[in-house]
Amino acid sequence: MDQSLSLVMFSGTDDKLNAAAVLTAGAAAIGRPVHLFLQYWALDAFRADRIGADHGLAPEAGDAGRSAVNALQLAGQAPWHETLRQAKELGEVEIQACSLSMDLFHITEADLDPLVDGVEGVTAFWLAAGEGQVVFI
Amino acid sequence: MTVTTPVAKTVDARGLSCPLPIVKTALAIRELASGQLIEVLATDPGSTKDFTAWAKTTGNLLVESSVDGAVFRYVLIKK
Numbered sequence: 001m002d003q004s005l006s007l008v009m010f011s012g013t014d015d016k017l018n019a020a021a022v023l024t025a026g027a028a029a030i031g032r033p034v035h036l037f038l039q040y041w042a043l044d045a046f047r048a049d050r051i052g053a054d055h056g057l058a059p060e061a062g063d064a065g066r067s068a069v070n071a072l073q074l075a076g077q078a079p080w081h082e083t084l085r086q087a088k089e090l091g092e093v094e095i096q097a098c099s100l101s102m103d104l105f106h107i108t109e110a111d112l113d114p115l116v117d118g119v120e121g122v123t124a125f126w127l128a129a130g131e132g133q134v135v136f137i
Numbered sequence: 138m139t140v141t142t143p144v145a146k147t148v149d150a151r152g153l154s155c156p157l158p159i160v161k162t163a164l165a166i167r168e169l170a171s172g173q174l175i176e177v178l179a180t181d182p183g184s185t186k187d188f189t190a191w192a193k194t195t196g197n198l199l200v201e202s203s204v205d206g207a208v209f210r211y212v213l214i215k216k
Contacts, residue, residue, distance in 0.1 A: 022155060022156055025156045025157070025159075025160050026155075026156040026159065028160075028163075029156060029159045029160055029163045029191060030190075030191060030194045030195065031194070031195070072154065075152065075154075076152050076153070077153075077154050078153070078154075078157060083156075083157065083160075086157070086160050086161075086164070087160065089164065090160055090163050090164055
């Protein structure tokens with residue numbers, strides 16, 4: 001059985017990026033290989049010059065959601081990119097940027113945070129995903 | 138059950154949210170030899186189920202799981 005987990009990261013808001021980072025770290029902790037494929041707004045959030053910026057929240061968060069997220073941050077919750085860094089340190093976590101989305105933003109690999117391991121097309125992504133589970137966030 | 142053998146390492150994960158207590162423990166346990174004990178302090182309410190499942194999957198033995206107020210304490214023996 002293929003134990004690998006592939007996450008397609010599409011959304012670029014901090015809550016969804018954090019959900020993906022938490023799933024990744026949890027999988028890495030139990031030894032499951034994880035492939036992250038960055039598309040659209042998620043890719044934009046991995047740009048080196050703005051990875052630490054405020055990326056907002058999903059529309060359903062509302063004001064109450066914003067307050068709850070702020071409270072967690074004040075309590076010292078690690079930002080999503082820090083959780084991903086730890087996940088990479090811990091296990092087999094590969095982060096690839098979608099080449100079509102790179103074209104969308106007119107950026108090159110040099111514009112991305114070093115967390116990103118490379119750029120690939122969707123065919124390479126599916127081949128890496130193999131028979132493992134695929135999750136879209 | 139209380140373990141009296143000295144712990145080789147303590148991970149203070151108090152105040153950290155899921156899944157960082159597990160991530161920090163998984164990183165720290167690498168530095169131990171087989172048979173050594175690691176102690177974890179956490180405040181994440183989901184950590185009890187997480188540590189039970191993680192120990193089962195990785196083969197490290199969870200020999201203590203207790204709670205004192207808001208602080209959970211786990212002791213594991215490295216596989």
